Amino acid sequence: MTPELTIFLAEDDDGHATLIRRNIERARLAAEVVRFRDGQELLDAFAAGPASLEKAGRVVVLLDISMPRVDGLEVLRRLKADPATSAIPIYVLTTTDNPSDVDRCFALGCNAYVTKPVDYDAFIAAIERLCGFLAVAQVPSPSNRSDRVFA
Numbered sequence: 288m289t290p291e292l293t294i295f296l297a298e299d300d301d302g303h304a305t306l307i308r309r310n311i312e313r314a315r316l317a318a319e320v321v322r323f324r325d326g327q328e329l330l331d332a333f334a335a336g337p338a339s340l341e342k343a344g345r346v347v348v349l350l351d352i353s354m355p356r357v358d359g360l361e362v363l364r365r366l367k368a369d370p371a372t373s374a375i376p377i378y379v380l381t382t383t384d385n386p387s388d389v390d391r392c393f394a395l396g397c398n399a400y401v402t403k404p405v406d407y408d409a410f411i412a413a414i415e416r417l418c419g420f421l422a423v424a425q426v427p428s429p430s431n432r433s434d435r436v437f438a
Contacts (some may be wrong), residue, residue, distance in 0.1 A: 306321050326354050346375050381401075
């Protein structure tokens with residue numbers, strides 16, 4: 288059975304990934320979370336082809352910027368440049384609040400930019416608000432995405 292929503296979480300920090308996943312579950316968001324430890328793992332998942340994405344159903348990406356191998360900016364650039372993945376919502380979720388990074392992410396096509404608060408309670412509140420948004424947001428269905436495979 289295809290999940291209602293699949294969240295591709297690209298996050299190299301184990302603690303942040305655990306907090307994000309735990310708070311998505313606490314918010315009772317009807318979503319499966321699939322974690323990728325770096326940008327290359329995420330790109331590889333998209334390169335696997337349309338059949339694997341069809342299994343995921345409606346997909347959104349939560350993307351950290353500072354990751355090993357391939358950083359979030361490059362992932363964002365590649366996914367938004369490819370017709371097969373350009374419609375997938377990408378929400379940058381990062382500790383970086385540098386205005387030039389914010390501007391660059393929007394120029395590359397991110398759908399939203401959320402700075403992870405350093406304070407634990409504020410971090411949890413930010414994830415809860417993000418889940419509230421995701422619960423009501425419309426996400427393109429797999430059938431509306433191009434048949435072209437990301438390379």
